[in-house]
Amino acid sequence: MASNFAIRTNGLTKQYGQAVAVNKLDLTIKAGQFYGLLGPNGAGKTTTIHMLTTMTSPTQGDAWIAGQSVLTDPVAIRGTVGLVFQDSALDRMMTVDENLKFAAALYKLPPKQATARIEELLTIFGLENKRHMKLVALSGGQRRAVDIARGVLHRPDVLFLDEPTIGLDLPNRRAIWRFVEQLRKEEGMTVFLTTHYLEEAEACDWVDFIQKGKLQQGGSPNTLIRGLATYILEIDCADTEAVYHKLSADFGQPIWEDNHLSFRVIDNKVDFSQLQKSLGNAVNSLQWRKPNLNDVYLWTVCPPQTGAVV
């Protein structure tokens, strides 16, 4: 199979007994793309990554990484992918240098090449002064940076990042994304990301939503956000039913969370101040704002339930 696609899947399926974790997934991801697979807990994201990286075999279907099939070329695929999982692959009692040298040996990098690559990555990740420190003595952000350095030692074509910034504070999350961006720019790597921090996925070229193992809506984040609404109208209600009945005819079904209603507003000429006046005492507060990827996620993965509101 020609490989201008970094990743391609055809009917990729994983079943555990009767439970279908991933259901007939058809993906095409171009080389060099920054791709995000997004969905709630248990949607099938990690299982998909496990199949794409040959850590588990599909029950049905096939997948190709840089043209190699997970069914017939698993050894070649392992040499062409880099993996960074939520659980670190590092030994906390070894130093940064020892960890990276050990991983380089597993990748069978010749020692000279390994030393040069480690040097290069320590510079990119700002870890030159930490190389002789044990992992246990590093901050969470620094440890995650070493994990990513380990994942790209062998210059993979595709880097899989399964929730790479989970548990990190904002400055460290931003630092991790600067490193990944630099790797993408300098090495042209395709990046396959899963994250629950959707604002991070807004940098992706393309995102797909997955739910109960099935692909839902997909697109570039900007297109998805623009296609969702012009504004999101958020209302804290004193009388939720009254607000619901008054507005749902114009704005459709809201997302209803206790006394809070969120409506999609498509029309950009709505006079919100007038609207607030017309709702009078039925509202405690009313705000409107531009939509973001979190909103697309909510409307895709937990769309409004007509039956849940009255």
Ligand SMILES: Nc1ncnc2c1ncn2[C@@H]1O[C@H](COP(=O)(O)OP(=O)(O)OP(=O)(O)O)[C@@H](O)[C@H]1O
């Ligand atoms: N080894 C396994 N045996 C049985 N069921 C499994 C196994 N691995 C995953 N599952 C099930 O498959 C489904 C998908 O799990 P998966 O870990 O892929 O979801 P996820 O989208 O990565 O979730 P999270 O966001 O919580 O990491 C879940 O229902 C999970 O319980």
